[in-house]
Every structure is written in C-alpha cells, then in structure tokens.
Amino acid sequence: MAITNNKLLDSHYQSNFADIHPAFESKEAALIEANRCLFCYDAPCTKSCPTSINIPKFIKQITTDNVKGSAHTIFESNIMGAGCSRVCPVEKLCEGSCVFNLMDDAPIPIARLQRFSTEKAMEKKWKLFERKPSMGKKVAVVGAGPAGLSCAHVLAREGVDVTIHEKESKGGGLMTYGIAAYKVTPEFCEEEVAYIASVGGIKIKYGQELGVSMTLDELQKNYNAVYLGIGVGVARRLEIPGEELDGVVDAIQFIYDIRTNPYPSIAVGDRVAVIGMGMTAIDAATQAKRLGAKNVTLVYRRTQEEMPCTETELNLAKLDGCVIQWLAAPHEILGEKGKVKQLVCKIMKLGPPDSGGRRSPIETKDKVSIDVDMVIKAAGQIPFEELIKKSGLQNKSGKIIIDKNGATNLKGVFAGGDSVNGGKEVVDAVQAGKEGAVGILNYLKTNF
Amino acid sequence: MADITANFLGIKSPNPFWLASAPPTDKKVNVLRAFEAGWGGVVWKTLGSQVKNVSSRYSAMDYNGTRVMGFNNIELISDRPLDLNLREIAECVKLFPDRAMVVSLMADNTREKWHELIAQVEDTGAHGLELNFGCPHGMTERGMGAAVGQDPEIARMVVGWVMEKARIPVITKLTPNVHSVVPTGRAAVEAGSNALSLINTIQSVTGIDLDTLVPNPNVAGKSVFGGYCGPAVKPIALKMLATLAQDPITSKVPVSGIGGISTWKDAVEFILLGASNVQVCTAVMKNGFRIVEDMCEGLNNWMDDKGFKTLDDFVGRSVPNLTHWEDLDINYHIVARINPDKCVHCGLCYIACEDASHQSIRIEQGKPYNNYTIKEEECVGCNLCKLVCPVENCITMVEQRKGDEYLNWKEFQRRGLPLNDH
Numbered sequence: 001m002a003i004t005n006n007k008l009l010d011s012h013y014q015s016n017f018a019d020i021h022p023a024f025e026s027k028e029a030a031l032i033e034a035n036r037c038l039f040c041y042d043a044p045c046t047k048s049c050p051t052s053i054n055i056p057k058f059i060k061q062i063t064t065d066n067v068k069g070s071a072h073t074i075f076e077s078n079i080m081g082a083g084c085s086r087v088c089p090v091e092k093l094c095e096g097s098c099v100f101n102l103m104d105d106a107p108i109p110i111a112r113l114q115r116f117s118t119e120k121a122m123e124k125k126w127k128l129f130e131r132k133p134s135m136g137k138k139v140a141v142v143g144a145g146p147a148g149l150s151c152a153h154v155l156a157r158e159g160v161d162v163t164i165h166e167k168e169s170k171g172g173g174l175m176t177y178g179i180a181a182y183k184v185t186p187e188f189c190e191e192e193v194a195y196i197a198s199v200g201g202i203k204i205k206y207g208q209e210l211g212v213s214m215t216l217d218e219l220q221k222n223y224n225a226v227y228l229g230i231g232v233g234v235a236r237r238l239e240i241p242g243e244e245l246d247g248v249v250d251a252i253q254f255i256y257d258i259r260t261n262p263y264p265s266i267a268v269g270d271r272v273a274v275i276g277m278g279m280t281a282i283d284a285a286t287q288a289k290r291l292g293a294k295n296v297t298l299v300y301r302r303t304q305e306e307m308p309c310t311e312t313e314l315n316l317a318k319l320d321g322c323v324i325q326w327l328a329a330p331h332e333i334l335g336e337k338g339k340v341k342q343l344v345c346k347i348m349k350l351g352p353p354d355s356g357g358r359r360s361p362i363e364t365k366d367k368v369s370i371d372v373d374m375v376i377k378a379a380g381q382i383p384f385e386e387l388i389k390k391s392g393l394q395n396k397s398g399k400i401i402i403d404k405n406g407a408t409n410l411k412g413v414f415a416g417g418d419s420v421n422g423g424k425e426v427v428d429a430v431q432a433g434k435e436g437a438v439g440i441l442n443y444l445k446t447n448f
Numbered sequence: 449m450a451d452i453t454a455n456f457l458g459i460k461s462p463n464p465f466w467l468a469s470a471p472p473t474d475k476k477v478n479v480l481r482a483f484e485a486g487w488g489g490v491v492w493k494t495l496g497s498q499v500k501n502v503s504s505r506y507s508a509m510d511y512n513g514t515r516v517m518g519f520n521n522i523e524l525i526s527d528r529p530l531d532l533n534l535r536e537i538a539e540c541v542k543l544f545p546d547r548a549m550v551v552s553l554m555a556d557n558t559r560e561k562w563h564e565l566i567a568q569v570e571d572t573g574a575h576g577l578e579l580n581f582g583c584p585h586g587m588t589e590r591g592m593g594a595a596v597g598q599d600p601e602i603a604r605m606v607v608g609w610v611m612e613k614a615r616i617p618v619i620t621k622l623t624p625n626v627h628s629v630v631p632t633g634r635a636a637v638e639a640g641s642n643a644l645s646l647i648n649t650i651q652s653v654t655g656i657d658l659d660t661l662v663p664n665p666n667v668a669g670k671s672v673f674g675g676y677c678g679p680a681v682k683p684i685a686l687k688m689l690a691t692l693a694q695d696p697i698t699s700k701v702p703v704s705g706i707g708g709i710s711t712w713k714d715a716v717e718f719i720l721l722g723a724s725n726v727q728v729c730t731a732v733m734k735n736g737f738r739i740v741e742d743m744c745e746g747l748n749n750w751m752d753d754k755g756f757k758t759l760d761d762f763v764g765r766s767v768p769n770l771t772h773w774e775d776l777d778i779n780y781h782i783v784a785r786i787n788p789d790k791c792v793h794c795g796l797c798y799i800a801c802e803d804a805s806h807q808s809i810r811i812e813q814g815k816p817y818n819n820y821t822i823k824e825e826e827c828v829g830c831n832l833c834k835l836v837c838p839v840e841n842c843i844t845m846v847e848q849r850k851g852d853e854y855l856n857w858k859e860f861q862r863r864g865l866p867l868n869d870h
C-alpha cells in the first residue's frame with residue numbers, strides 16, 4: 001500500500017483527533033486545582049508567560065467565584081488567552097516554572113484553569129472590553145493571525161478604526177491552518193476570531209492578499225499606519241536529490257490540508273519519515289500516525305539535548321508510536337516510477353559547541369536507509385522573502401527587522417509575530433501584536 | 449502502650465473521647481453505632497420540654513476550598529418525646545455498660561421541673577448529668593440555655609436546685625457568649641457542680657447568600673443568629689478553657705473540653721490546658737464516627753513517644769506555660785532564616801513582611817525565580833514569614849538573645865532602657 005486516504009473508520013478518526021487537553025469536567029474539579037495555587041508574589045509563572053498574564057490573580061478569581069474578572073485578567077494581557085490555553089507549550093512556559101515543580105509536586109494546571117475561565121467568557125459572550133469612541137484614525141493590519149488580531153484588538157479598544165486584510169477565507173492564522181487538529185477545532189478558531197472582533201472597530205476583509213490584491217504602498221496611502229502580521233510561509237527545502245518525487249510533501253501544506261478538509265479525505269503513507277524535530281515536525285508525525293500511517297520515523301540531525309520541541313511533545317510522538325532517528329541528516333531520496341521508496345541519511349556526530357553553546361552536527365561516513373512511501377519536510381519554515389524584499393522592507397533573510405517600537409524601516413509600517421521572529425509560538429505573536437499596537441498608538445499621537 | 453482510659457468524676461470510659469450533646473447523640477441507633485465505632489462515651493442530646501425545629505437548620509464557613517471550617521446551627525434541644533429518649537438511654541446503657549452515658553438537661557425554669565427531669569433521667573441508669581447553660585438560640589428567648597449561663601446568679605440558683613436532687617455527678621456546660629466564662633463557672637462550682645464543660649456554640653452569622661441577600665441558614669427567606677462551632681472555634685475554646693484552669697475556684701473541678709476538636713492533636717491540646725476529657729460534635733457531623741479510630745491511635749502513639757503512661761500525666765501540663773505579658777522575657781530575640789535549598793521562590797514571605805511586618809526581607813530579582821534573604825538586623829522575629837511559607841522548615845527562627853539574663857517589661861522600664869527608634 002502506498003499513499004492513500006480513508007485508512008480508518010470514522011470513529012477512529014474521531015477519537016484520534018479528540019482534544020488532547022480536555023477541559024475540566026466540572027467547576028469543582030477546577031476549584032480543587034485553583035485552590036492549590038499559592039498566590040505567589042512576583043510569580044514565576046507570570047514571568048514565564050510571554051504576555052505576562054497575571055496568573056495568580058486570575059486563578060484566585062476562580063476561587064472567589066469571579067470568573068468574569070478572571071477572564072478579564074487573562075484577556076487583558078492576552079486576547080488569545082482561550083486559544084493559548086489549548087496550544088501553548090506550557091511545560092516550558094508558565095507551568096514549567098510553577099513553584100510546585102520545586103517541591104516535586106505537580107504544577108498548577110494553569111492552562112486548563114485559563115481554559116476554564118476563557119471558555120466560559122466565550123460561551124456567555126461576556127463583553128469584557130469597552131471600545132473608546134472612534135478617534136478617526138485608520139490602521140490597516142495585514143494577516144488575521146495571532147499577531148494581527150492582538151494588535152487590532154488593542155488599537156480598536158483605544159478607538160482606532162482597524163481593517164484587517166487576510167488572504168485566506170478564515171481568520172486565526174496558523175491557529176486555524178497550522179496547529180495540530182487535536183489541540184483546536186476550526187469551529188473554536190472561528191468563534192475566537194469573532195469574539196475578539198466583537199469589541200467593535202475591527203473589520204476583517206478576507207481573500208485580500210498583500211502583493212496580489214494590493215500593495216504596501218497603497219495601504220500606506222489609504223491608512224494612517226500599517227501593521228504586518230503575515231507570519232511565515234512553507235517549509236524549508238531540503239536541497240537534496242529526490243525532493244521532487246511523488247510522496248515528498250511540505251509539513252505546512254500537509255497540516256493545512258488536515259485543518260481544512262475532512263480527515264478521511266487526507267492521504268497518508270504507510271511508512272512515513274518526518275524530517276525535523278520542532279513543533280511542526282511533531283505535529284506532522286503524530287497527525288500522520290493518527291490518520292492511519294503504520295510506521296512514522298522522525299529524523300533529526302542532532303540529539304535530544306538540542307531538539308527544539310519540548311519533552312512533552314517528544315513524549316506525545318513516542319506515545320503515538322513514532323520512532324525517532326537521532327543524529328541522521330537527509331542525504332537523498334530514492335524513488336521508483338516517480339514515487340518515493342527510500343530515504344537515505346548520513347549518520348552524524350556532535351561537534352564542539354558553537355558560539356551559542358549548541359553543538360553542531362558533523363557528517364560521518366556512515367549512512368542509514370529508511371524504507372518509506374512518504375517524506376514530510378518539517379525542517380523549519382521560510383519567510384515570505386520575495387514579498388518582503390519587493391515591498392522595500394529591511395529584513396534578515398526574509399525576517400522583517402523592527403525597532404523597539406515595532407516599527408520597520410518604512411514610515412508608518414509596523415510588524416511583528418512569526419514574520420519578524422521567524423516562527424515562535426502563538427503567545428509570542430500575541431505579545432508582539434500588543435507591542436506593535438503601542439508603537440502605532442504613539443506614532444498616531446505624534447504624527448497626526 | 450499507654451493507658452488512654454479516662455475517669456471523669458468516677459465515670460469511666462475506655463478513652464477520653466466523648467460525643468458532645470448534639471444530633472450524633474440524639475437517639476439509640478446512632479449512639480449504638482458510635483459505641484461500636486469506639487467512642488468512649490456520649491452526652492445525650494439535651495432533654496427538656498419537647499420543642500419543634502425548623503428547616504433548614506445548618507450553615508457553614510468554607511475556606512479556600514475546605515468545606516466546613518466552621519459550622520453553624522439553629523437547632524433546639526431534642527424534639528423527640530421525652531419518654532422515648534429515656535427508654536433508649538436505658539437500652540444503650542445496658543448494651544454498652546463500659547461506655548460513659550451522660551445526659552444533657554435543660555428543664556423549664558422551676559425547681560420542680562428540674563427535680564422531675566433529674567429523677568426521670570437517673571432512672572435510666574445514666575452515669576452523669578450535663579446542664580445545658582449554653583445553647584445560644586431558640587432556648588434563650590424562653591429564658592433557658594445561654595440566658596441562664598450568661599447570668600452567674602441565675603446559674604448559681606439553677607445549679608443549687610439540681611444539686612439538691614442529683615445523686616449522679618453533675619457537669620455544668622458553659623456558654624462562650626460572655627466576655628469571660630469564669631464568673632458563671634465560679635457560680636456553678638460554688639453551688640456544687642461537680643465539674644464544668646465548655647464551650648457550647650458561639651453566636652454567629654456564617655454568611656449571606658449573595659443572590660437572595662438572606663443570611664444563612666435560610667428559613668423561608670429569614671434567618672436568625674446561629675451557634676458557631678467546628679475547627680474555627682478551637683482557639684477561642686482553648687483560651688476559655690485556660691482561664692478556668694488559671695482561676696483558683698474553677699480549677700478545683702475537672703473540665704470536659706469541647707469546641708472544634710477534630711483530631712487527637714486537638715484533643716491533646718485541650719488536655720494540656722486542663723481538660724480531663726474531650727467532647728466532639730462537628731467533626732463527627734462532617735466525617736462520621738469513624739474518626740475516633742485515629743484519635744485513639746494518635747493519642748496512644750504520642751503518649752508513648754512522650755513517655756506519658758496515663759492521661760493524668762499530662763492534664764494541665766501547659767497551663768503554667770501561659771503567663772502575663774509583663775512577665776515575658778524581653779531579652780529573648782529570634783530572627784528568621786530562609787533555607788535557600790528548600791526555598792521555592794514563591795515570594796509569600798517577602799510580600800507578607802514587606803506589606804505587613806518589618807520590611808526585613810531582601811529581594812533579588814531573577815527570571816523566573818527571585819531570591820529572598822533575611823535582613824537580620826531589621827527582623828523583629830514576629831514569625832509572620834514562617835507562618836505563610838508553604839514549605840515545612842524552610843524558614844526557621846533562630847535565637848539571637850539581646851542579653852543573657854531574663855528581663856521583663858517592668859524591669860525594663862525600671863531601668864529606663866531605650867524603646868524602638870524606628
């Protein structure tokens with residue numbers, strides 16, 4: 001068998017893609033955990049949240065039956081607090097620094113408590129923010145991903161009239177099109193975008209692609225300021241022979257298809273190799289497995305010490321039955337009748353640490369071959385270099401360069417999120433959006 | 449193995465744990481189950497003229513997710529027919545002759561009514577009487593319960609009537625709804641009461657329903673002050689108990705300690721402040737009779753560890769360790785010390801000392817963990833940081849005397865020594 005769809009029964013698809021971080025089943029269950037929270041001062045969890053949510057406060061508010069206040073505390077710092085509660089790699093963020101870890105006790109399930117409050121807010125459609133009267137200033141935001149939405153929300157609250165230009169037909173960015181399907185559903189993403197926009201003063205225009213539907217120049221002319229939250233594009237090319245064979249796919253495209261089509265319609269191989277060891281690689285590997293692949297091997301150039309994903313994510317892949325091939329770099333892909341047949345890797349060893357302290361892999365003479373019928377490339381994403389260069393934006397290999405106010409080299413053009421940092425987490429993009437909004441507000445104040 | 453049998457006024461029980469007069473002791477079925485579970489004795493739910501109860505009757509104070517830190521009730525004395533109670537008491541005494549059976553009484557306010565009730569109860573074979581001078585609600589309005597306990601002269605009179613008639617030992621149960629329990633305690637002892645017990649419940653409002661705005665418990669949209677008990681009242685009960693132990697008259701009789709006792713540790717504390725045995729209500733209402741198992745085992749193990757052979761070895765042992773403020777040693781000085789290996793960087797000590805004590809903790813910012821150290825020269829040794837620290841023995845208080853000799857406040861003043869300058 002090769003790459004086919006419809007490998008499983010409907011019920012299997014359903015259980016394979018069920019929520020991996022289920023909500024608390026009851027208020028009591030949430031309270032037991034909320035009451036464990038020590039209410040730390042200058043709390044390590046808050047300091048480990050890129051958006052600095054006042055975590056002890058929002059948890060305390062759950063215990064005092066002030067769930068509305070709790071949701072407000074969360075959204076005030078992170079307007080995607082609901083989505084973040086499902087997708088954040090909390091083991092390396094807030095929960096990772098919970099002081100209970102130092103007592104060899106389970107950390108407070110911060111994300112789950114955050115989900116408890118934010119879910120309630122979205123379900124009840126609580127209006128937690130009041131938009132100030134329109135100040136008659138217009139800002140264009142490009143990209144309705146986490147960075148763009150977060151920036152738009154801050155601006156709208158302050159009375160700016162915001163228009164978001166989004167090339168896809170839905171908002172949410174990679175939240176909707178990239179993150180693993182067992183973390184967030186398309187329905188949730190849609191509700192989240194609607195909830196954010198419900199503050200007023202935010203118009204989202206779908207099917208509007210910068211560089212195609214309009215130019216940056218035009219936006220600069222028609223608006224008082226522009227915010228670019230366009231993220232990054234497809235997966236990096238491997239630059240090895242055989243990359244064009246049938247069965248070699250881009251992880252981002254593969255996941256995009258999963259997120260936009262019914263599970264049974266997604267084709268997946270029987271023996272899949274996934275190249276990379278980041279969040280995207282893990283998501284591609286686990287979802288390939290959950291779609292019915294028999295063997296999935298993650299191939300990584302370095303060792304567990306250097307891997308970009310967290311231990312929790314690695315365990316997720318292992319629990320799904322994925323195999324890890326450490327210290328192997330793709331060398332060539334062999335095919336038969338135009339279809340992938342084998343992935344040949346060079347065995348690596350670790351050299352001395354580089355300037356950043358990370359040990360670089362060095363090729364050895366040994367090789368390893370893996371029989372596969374599908375290769376998923378997930379070795380990092382590449383920025384929209386062409387568009388960025390064409391627009392005259394200063395950049396570093398396609399990553400937009402901004403100053404401390406979030407401003408680019410072009411007057412009135414700001415940027416943030418993956419398009420600047422090259423690809424981090426949703427929560428980083430949300431923070432970038434907030435910072436960009438502050439920069440824009442100051443810019444509007446001094447220039448208009 | 450230590451001997452935990454108790455002898456209270458000649459009333460023997462296999463352990464010092466009695467059930468206080470309340471719903472757990474109001475009928476044969478539960479009292480038999482209590483004895484089977486191992487309780488040393490019971491004080492039968494108060495008898496008197498039959499009354500009628502309302503619904504609802506209870507409310508509670510929860511704290512940080514812990515249910516029933518404090519408990520409140522607006523129940524009256526037994527609402528069952530007197531002859532039924534008397535018959536069941538007699539049956540229980542027969543079935544469990546080794547357990548203490550004390551009957552709580554609250555007769556109408558005449559000598560005859562008291563005499564009549566005492567005679568009826570003595571016929572059951574009960575071992576003792578407890579006079580309920582403490583119930584703070586419902587009965588006071590009728591001139592009974594706390595109304596008697598709050599006026600030493602009325603108490604003296606009623607105890608006098610009782611002692612004319614009673615042939616079995618009499619315990620007078622005191623109300624805490626007074627500024628001091630000593631005057632009524634003295635009056636009871638002077639009138640002949642063989643022993644005292646305390647505390648009954650404390651008048652309270654546990655809370656208000658924030659939807660209906662009706663205080664708890666809600667009886668058709670209205671409420672009344674209830675009687676408060678459970679863990680929250682233990683410190684108050686201990687203090688009142690200690691004042692009886694310190695008084696030359698009340699200290700002459702044995703005391704049965706009551707109020708917030710849930711564990712063997714609580715019980716030991718009551719005994720250390722002068723109680724000869726203890727009574728329990730709320731803890732059983734929350735968790736059932738089974739809690740007595742650990743109470744017995746824990747008491748036994750503690751006594752073995754301390755080398756105490758019988759309860760008498762430590763009754764009242766801590767009383768001499770309570771003194772007057774003026775006699776405390778001003779030269780004694782302790783300072784906090786944080787063990788950096790145990791510290792989990794929660795910052796609770798810091799913010800407590802900073803906002804509410806002596807700004808004596810140093811903060812060294814870190815990401816994500818701050819470090820905290822004590823400014824020993826500033827620390828006044830108040831204990832606050834240690835109390836709020838979530839890690840056992842992370843903060844310890846280290847002795848750094850200001851002088852070798854014992855120096856009390858009076859002497860300090862006499863010598864004209866300097867006061868704080870900050």
Ligand SMILES: Cc1cc2nc3c(=O)[nH]c(=O)nc-3n(C[C@H](O)[C@H](O)[C@H](O)COP(=O)(O)OP(=O)(O)OC[C@H]3O[C@@H](n4cnc5c(N)ncnc54)[C@H](O)[C@@H]3O)c2cc1C
Pocket residue numbers: 087088089142143144145146147148165166167168171172173174175178179180183208209210211229230231232252255279280283387416417418419423424425426427429
């Ligand atoms: C497979 C995968 C899994 C991930 N899993 C997680 C996870 O579990 N947890 C987590 O926190 N993060 C995860 N991330 C990272 C996270 O999704 C991103 O960091 C985050 O979405 C970045 O937000 P952004 O707004 O900067 O960009 P994006 O989310 O990429 O949003 C950019 C938006 O701009 C639009 N756009 C792009 N170009 C144009 C244009 N020319 N004109 C108009 N619109 C345009 C896009 O359609 C998109 O809507 C994952 C990423 C990937 C790829």
Ligand SMILES: Cc1cc2nc3c(=O)[nH]c(=O)nc-3n(C[C@H](O)[C@H](O)[C@H](O)COP(=O)(O)O)c2cc1C
Pocket residue numbers: 468469470471493494519520521523524525526552580582583621647648649676677678679681706707708709727728729730731
């Ligand atoms: C529901 C309830 C009913 C009570 N009824 C009586 C009573 O009839 N007579 C009495 O002397 N004390 C009564 N009490 C008081 C208890 O005997 C006891 O003194 C008090 O609850 C403190 O002890 P605790 O903290 O262990 O509950 C009652 C207490 C409760 C909770």
Ligand code: SF4
Pocket residue numbers: 783784800801805806807808809822826827828829830831832833834
């Ligand atoms: S003992 Fe009191 S004064 Fe001293 S450090 Fe602790 S809280 Fe501050």
